[in-house]
Amino acid sequence: MQPEPESITIKLQEQIDALQAKVSMLENSRKDQLSIAIVSGDLDKIMAAMIISLAAATMDTKVKLFFSFWALSALRSKNIRGKGKNFISRMFGIMLPRGKNRLKLSTMNMAGAGPLMIKHLMKKQGVLCIDQMFKDAGELGIEIVVCEMSMNLMGFKKEEMMDYPHLSYAGAVTFVCDANESSMQLFI
Amino acid sequence: MTTEELKNVVVAKSVDARGTACPGPLLEAKKAIGTIKAGDVMEILSADEGTKSDIPKWCGKQGHEYLGAVEENGYFKVYMKKK
Numbered sequence: 001m002q003p004e005p006e007s008i009t010i011k012l013q014e015q016i017d018a019l020q021a022k023v024s025m026l027e028n029s030r031k032d033q034l035s036i037a038i039v040s041g042d043l044d045k046i047m048a049a050m051i052i053s054l055a056a057a058t059m060d061t062k063v064k065l066f067f068s069f070w071a072l073s074a075l076r077s078k079n080i081r082g083k084g085k086n087f088i089s090r091m092f093g094i095m096l097p098r099g100k101n102r103l104k105l106s107t108m109n110m111a112g113a114g115p116l117m118i119k120h121l122m123k124k125q126g127v128l129c130i131d132q133m134f135k136d137a138g139e140l141g142i143e144i145v146v147c148e149m150s151m152n153l154m155g156f157k158k159e160e161m162m163d164y165p166h167l168s169y170a171g172a173v174t175f176v177c178d179a180n181e182s183s184m185q186l187f188i
Numbered sequence: 189m190t191t192e193e194l195k196n197v198v199v200a201k202s203v204d205a206r207g208t209a210c211p212g213p214l215l216e217a218k219k220a221i222g223t224i225k226a227g228d229v230m231e232i233l234s235a236d237e238g239t240k241s242d243i244p245k246w247c248g249k250q251g252h253e254y255l256g257a258v259e260e261n262g263y264f265k266v267y268m269k270k271k
Contacts, residue, residue, distance in 0.1 A: 051210070055242075127209040127210075127212075128209075
């Protein structure tokens with residue numbers, strides 16, 4: 001028995017819909033977007049991440065930075081102290097660098113002499129200072145996503161985080177979804 | 189374009205980024221590109237070697253026309269035309 005023409009049309013329509021869904025998924029997976037998971041809290045690594053991000057943002061690539069674990073030290077503000085912390089969180093707060101200007105170098109730190117020398121050289125050679133990098137990043141619309149779980153784990157409070165125009169709080173799923181859409185994913 | 193042609197080109201905007209290293213010159217160029225009209229030529233002065241290869245790539249992606257670079261004493265001038 002021949003199938004009715006109506007049922008054939010319905011089947012074709014279903015197949016077209018399925019194909020369209022696949023195509024749009026593929027298109028979305030190659031967005032002009034850069035996702036970086038920044039885990040390290042060393043001055044050199046944060047700088048590398050920021051320089052790559054700035055270069056990408058200048059090229060009109062959407063940039064989403066996911067800050068977690070040690071990298072969160074870079075986002076702390078110098079003066080504000082979080083309230084209501086337990087003993088361990090207070091210790092973490094004391095031991096970890098308070099903000100991007102107090103970060104250590106991953107090698108050649110030399111008890112703080114290394115970062116001073118690097119900053120001196122950067123100034124001499126006209127490399128943007130780390131404060132300026134974050135300022136430019138804000139102007140270029142680079143998004144910073146703070147991993148809420150690691151922030152809580154290290155006992156940092158939201159009020160401790162620096163002023164940044166595009167700062168939000170989220171979990172690992174947000175990074176995975178953003179990274180899935182991005183044509184570039186990096187881990188620093 | 190040849191060096192001679194580049195030297196005679198009418199520049200609508202000149203960006204002096206000789207004081208900054210990578211990615212400073214590109215940031216300056218990005219800020220300045222909004223201030224000129226389509227078809228205008230912009231020159232970027234840079235002492236950073238990397239800029240010479242970065243600007244053509246940036247132009248390629250944004251659709252601007254890269255015209256060329258001229259070596260000067262200790263720096264160079266990069267020319268581009270806005271799309």
